Amino acid sequence: MLTNLFVSLMANFQALVFFMLAIITVIAALRVITSRDPVHAALFLVLIFFSTAGIWMLMEAEFLALTLVLVYVGAVMVLFLFVVMMLDINLERLREGFWRWFPFGAALAVVMVVEMVWVLGNEQTAKTGEHVAKHAANYSNTKELGRLIYTDYVYAFELAAVILLVAIVAAIALAFRRRGGTKRQDSEKQVAVKRADRIRLVSVSPEKRGE
Amino acid sequence: MEAQILHLFQWFWSLFGLWDLLWGVIEPIWPMLWILIKIVAIVAPLMIGVAYLTYAERKILAYMQVRVGPNRVGYYGLLQPIVDGVKLLFKELIVPIRSNKFLFAISPVLVLAPALAAWAVIPFSNGVVLANVNAGMLYILSMTSIGVYGVIIAGWASNSKYAFLGSMRSAAQMVSYELPMGFALVCVLMAAQSMNLTDIVNGQQSKAGLFGWYLIPLFPMFVIYFISGVAETNRAPFDMAEGESEIVAGFHVEYSGMGFALFFLGEYANMILISALTSLFFLGGWLSPFHGWPLLGAATDWIPGIVWLLGKMFFILFMFLWFRATFPRYRYDQLMRLGWKILIPFTLLWVVVVAAWMQTPLWLW
Amino acid sequence: MEKISKFIKTFLLLELLRGMSVTLRNMFSRNITVHFPEEKTPQSHRFRGLHAQRRYPNGEERCIGCKLCEAVCPALAINIEVAEREDGTRRTTRYDIDLTKCIFCGFCEEACPVDAIVETRIFEYHGENCGDLYYTKQMLLAVGDKHEVQIAKDRAADAKYR
Numbered sequence: 001m002l003t004n005l006f007v008s009l010m011a012n013f014q015a016l017v018f019f020m021l022a023i024i025t026v027i028a029a030l031r032v033i034t035s036r037d038p039v040h041a042a043l044f045l046v047l048i049f050f051s052t053a054g055i056w057m058l059m060e061a062e063f064l065a066l067t068l069v070l071v072y073v074g075a076v077m078v079l080f081l082f083v084v085m086m087l088d089i090n091l092e093r094l095r096e097g098f099w100r101w102f103p104f105g106a107a108l109a110v111v112m113v114v115e116m117v118w119v120l121g122n123e124q125t126a127k128t129g130e131h132v133a134k135h136a137a138n139y140s141n142t143k144e145l146g147r148l149i150y151t152d153y154v155y156a157f158e159l160a161a162v163i164l165l166v167a168i169v170a171a172i173a174l175a176f177r178r179r180g181g182t183k184r185q186d187s188e189k190q191v192a193v194k195r196a197d198r199i200r201l202v203s204v205s206p207e208k209r210g211e
Numbered sequence: 212m213e214a215q216i217l218h219l220f221q222w223f224w225s226l227f228g229l230w231d232l233l234w235g236v237i238e239p240i241w242p243m244l245w246i247l248i249k250i251v252a253i254v255a256p257l258m259i260g261v262a263y264l265t266y267a268e269r270k271i272l273a274y275m276q277v278r279v280g281p282n283r284v285g286y287y288g289l290l291q292p293i294v295d296g297v298k299l300l301f302k303e304l305i306v307p308i309r310s311n312k313f314l315f316a317i318s319p320v321l322v323l324a325p326a327l328a329a330w331a332v333i334p335f336s337n338g339v340v341l342a343n344v345n346a347g348m349l350y351i352l353s354m355t356s357i358g359v360y361g362v363i364i365a366g367w368a369s370n371s372k373y374a375f376l377g378s379m380r381s382a383a384q385m386v387s388y389e390l391p392m393g394f395a396l397v398c399v400l401m402a403a404q405s406m407n408l409t410d411i412v413n414g415q416q417s418k419a420g421l422f423g424w425y426l427i428p429l430f431p432m433f434v435i436y437f438i439s440g441v442a443e444t445n446r447a448p449f450d451m452a453e454g455e456s457e458i459v460a461g462f463h464v465e466y467s468g469m470g471f472a473l474f475f476l477g478e479y480a481n482m483i484l485i486s487a488l489t490s491l492f493f494l495g496g497w498l499s500p501f502h503g504w505p506l507l508g509a510a511t512d513w514i515p516g517i518v519w520l521l522g523k524m525f526f527i528l529f530m531f532l533w534f535r536a537t538f539p540r541y542r543y544d545q546l547m548r549l550g551w552k553i554l555i556p557f558t559l560l561w562v563v564v565v566a567a568w569m570q571t572p573l574w575l576w
Numbered sequence: 577m578e579k580i581s582k583f584i585k586t587f588l589l590l591e592l593l594r595g596m597s598v599t600l601r602n603m604f605s606r607n608i609t610v611h612f613p614e615e616k617t618p619q620s621h622r623f624r625g626l627h628a629q630r631r632y633p634n635g636e637e638r639c640i641g642c643k644l645c646e647a648v649c650p651a652l653a654i655n656i657e658v659a660e661r662e663d664g665t666r667r668t669t670r671y672d673i674d675l676t677k678c679i680f681c682g683f684c685e686e687a688c689p690v691d692a693i694v695e696t697r698i699f700e701y702h703g704e705n706c707g708d709l710y711y712t713k714q715m716l717l718a719v720g721d722k723h724e725v726q727i728a729k730d731r732a733a734d735a736k737y738r
Contacts, residue, residue, distance in 0.1 A: 066349040074356025
């Protein structure tokens, strides 16, 4: 009896894992927008990324799943947390004007919902889950993805890369300013210092010269 | 392997006549149980390794500083790590007031768990691996990159300025040094044309033994990978996250007892992990350095691969300790300069160099 | 030219390697640790350790309660109370040294006109409770009685320099 249950469970193991991850994702997503502390919200976002990576893993998209963890969890969210933790956020001020902006936010939400219904309700895209073909064990997701990116979609890919580069340059150009009057050390100069730059050897005779 | 272990179990339990009963219960869960056994077989020696790495560290540091090191507990102080463990186990757990209790409690786990999880894809010999995944290298990179969360959360949750400063430092440091590490691995990836760790090691197999390893063509990458590895594990000379002289002990100031011990375990487990990875990526993993050599090759081919792997890991770990004994701590701006202004441009350049090199007939690997 | 050679040197990590060679060499050199309870370093006869009060050979305590040591003590570690004994001599009723305050400068010993308070070679004393290192007159006298031979020898060795 117990073993039967177990066997049937194992058969639907993938479905079980999927639903567990999906539930975690949804709950964490709700907590991102409801939790009072921005640090908690950011941590819940990390949890979302993690469980999403798990779901992608189930769809045999291991390259994307691991890259999601590597890039978003490992780097982007770290910097995000970095900033959020250092900010002294006044919750009262954040709440101000909630109702004033509410119609705008609601409209955005409606647009997003409509878009999702449109995409998911479409005949072609609806069966995404079933479309995933089972591949042989030596099938390399990464290789396939690389081939596609650098052949069929090379223009789109390069364009995205250029846009990102422009964004980086713009962000740095906006934030880069050198305030006058600050004292800073220049490691390069410090490292380049030689003994002769700092020490002057003077030969002093041990006794006073006779007057 | 599996069948042999199973056979051993069968023999053992048959002595008591319990085998049929037992097998009826465990048969459906055997695949999971087998994985569990493998995990224990990896983690248990790892934990002992961590304990004795602390002992080795204290001894080697002592000898480099013309001291003796621990020598009171057991012969040559050999029981010292166990005594330390017991001490930490029985110490009082102190939770600072106004700290975030939940995050404070889970952050040591978040440090240790990725350090252990990464071992899932580490091959110990040809085929001896828990999970032979194709994207093994990516998995390793993502596991080492999420180790930073434990540190950040520990610093934030303990509600202390020293801890917070330490965690900020280490967050910036770990994110920065992931990039040169990743680029160094891209070179390995190009050379091996695979992200599977077993394939990477097998790609280094040749008749030339030592000279077939990626250490030779990718030597600068080996150095950079190792430097980034030292920075990634927050070890001296990049241990500003702890910085005893400025921020007392950094992110784990507020931890006592087992909480502190878990951070310690995580740090040392990460060191062992980095040493294993360095030996797999650059030092030919379990391959003999003398394979295919005229005389020495035949004389040393009987040595099992795991011995070579462990020997290489010992060497790398020794380098970790050697660094700690030799170099003074980096200043924060120097560290960032090294990471962003030297290592990253250099690795980027070298990726291109290796890619171009691989297109010429001069590429022999 | 110099810049280029410096650049190359930096990239070859030569200075780091030199530093590492120093530590490696030291690793194989003989260590100079003294294994303390089993081995001890030689001590000078002027060693300033635990305090003691001495007696004359006839058993009479030397201290006359002049309070010079109390006055000279820079750490204010000495407390003395004085009264007249039945035989009319001036004696201390209380002579306490707080060893947790004491800085072991040896001024008390220098100030003493009768060589009553001395510092011995003992340095491995300890206290298990709070207040154990507050030495009273009886304790100081006991230390003196126990180590009188050594104390006398050390004073004799140092006599010609005084």
